[in-house]
Amino acid sequence: MPITDVSPGVSVAHECFGDPGDTPLLLVMGLGAQMIAWPEGFCRALADRGRYVIRYDNRDCGRSTTFDEHPVDTARFIAAVKAGDLPAALAMVPYRLTDMADDGFALLTALGIERAHVVGASMGGMIAQRMALARPERVLSLTSMMSTTGEPEYGRSTPEARAVLFGPRPADREGYIAAAERELVWASKRYADAxxxxxxxxxxYDRGHHPGGIGRQLGAMVLDGSRADALRDLRVPTLVIHGLDDTLIDPSGGRRTAELVPGAELLLLPDMGHDRPRPLWPDLIDAMVRHTA
Incomplete structure (x- = not known):
C-alpha cells in the first residue's frame, strides 16, 4: 500500500482501484475512520463502472502521519469552544480542516491527476466541501454524504449518538472490538450488522490504531465553523446523500447543504443511517456514477 508525501512532514497512505485512464474519483473518509471504512467491494464496484477510485487515510489516522506530539484534551477543547475562548481552542489544535483538504489535492497531484470527482462521508464530506470551495477548478463534482454545513443548528446528533461518539473506548483489542457495537445507535435500523x-x-485496530488523532481531527472540524455563506456561491455540480436513519448527523444537515448549494441534487435514503449498508450499495453506486458521468 503506497504512502505518499503530500506536504513537509505529512504523508498519506492510499490505495487505487481500476484503470488510471478512467474518470478519477477521490473518496474522503470521516472522523477517526480509516480508508478501509470505504469497503474494498464498494470501491471495486465503482471501478467496474468506469471510475478510477482512490481511497486514503486522512492525516492522524490509519497509516498516515500522526501528530501525537500535539495531544488534545477533548473535554478542555470543547469547554474552551463553549466559553467562546477561540484563541485557546485554536492553540490546542495543530492543523485545520483546510490542511486536510490540501492533503487531498496534494495526493491527487502526486498521482498525476489534475481534476477529480470528490466524494466525502461525514467529516469527509466537510473536507470535500472545503476542497470544492478552495479549488473548484480541480473538482469535477462534489458528493457530500451524511454531512453538514458547519452551522450548529443543522445536523445535530442525538444525545445517545453523542454519548457514543465522545465516550471512552477500551484500549485493548478485545474491548475495542466489542465496543464497536455501540455504533449501532447511528446505524441503519433495517440493515445494521453488528x-x-x-x-x-x-x-x-490491527492496521493502525491511533485514538489520539480523533481529538485533533475533531478540533479541526469544529474550528472550521460555518461554510454556509461560501456554499451559497459554490458552482461545482453537487450531489448530497443522507440517510433518514442517521442519528449522528441529523438529515437536516444534508437538507441544508442541498438548500445552500445552487443546483444541488438531494438523495435521501429511508433505510440508511450513518453508514453505507451493503444492501444499499447499488443505490449509492448508481447515484454516484450518474453524478460523475
Missing part, C-alpha cells in the same frame, strides 16, 4: 462493525473495528 458483526460487520466488529470486523471493521478489528481490521482498523
Amino acid at each position: 458483526a460487520e462493525l466488529r470486523q471493521l473495528a478489528a481490521e482498523s
Whole structure:
C-alpha cells in the first residue's frame, strides 16, 4: 500500500482501484475512520463502472502521519469552544480542516491527476466541501454524504449518538472490538450488522490504531465553523446523500447543504443511517456514477 508525501512532514497512505485512464474519483473518509471504512467491494464496484477510485487515510489516522506530539484534551477543547475562548481552542489544535483538504489535492497531484470527482462521508464530506470551495477548478463534482454545513443548528446528533461518539473506548483489542457495537445507535435500523462493525473495528485496530488523532481531527472540524455563506456561491455540480436513519448527523444537515448549494441534487435514503449498508450499495453506486458521468 503506497504512502505518499503530500506536504513537509505529512504523508498519506492510499490505495487505487481500476484503470488510471478512467474518470478519477477521490473518496474522503470521516472522523477517526480509516480508508478501509470505504469497503474494498464498494470501491471495486465503482471501478467496474468506469471510475478510477482512490481511497486514503486522512492525516492522524490509519497509516498516515500522526501528530501525537500535539495531544488534545477533548473535554478542555470543547469547554474552551463553549466559553467562546477561540484563541485557546485554536492553540490546542495543530492543523485545520483546510490542511486536510490540501492533503487531498496534494495526493491527487502526486498521482498525476489534475481534476477529480470528490466524494466525502461525514467529516469527509466537510473536507470535500472545503476542497470544492478552495479549488473548484480541480473538482469535477462534489458528493457530500451524511454531512453538514458547519452551522450548529443543522445536523445535530442525538444525545445517545453523542454519548457514543465522545465516550471512552477500551484500549485493548478485545474491548475495542466489542465496543464497536455501540455504533449501532447511528446505524441503519433495517440493515445494521453488528458483526460487520466488529470486523471493521478489528481490521482498523490491527492496521493502525491511533485514538489520539480523533481529538485533533475533531478540533479541526469544529474550528472550521460555518461554510454556509461560501456554499451559497459554490458552482461545482453537487450531489448530497443522507440517510433518514442517521442519528449522528441529523438529515437536516444534508437538507441544508442541498438548500445552500445552487443546483444541488438531494438523495435521501429511508433505510440508511450513518453508514453505507451493503444492501444499499447499488443505490449509492448508481447515484454516484450518474453524478460523475
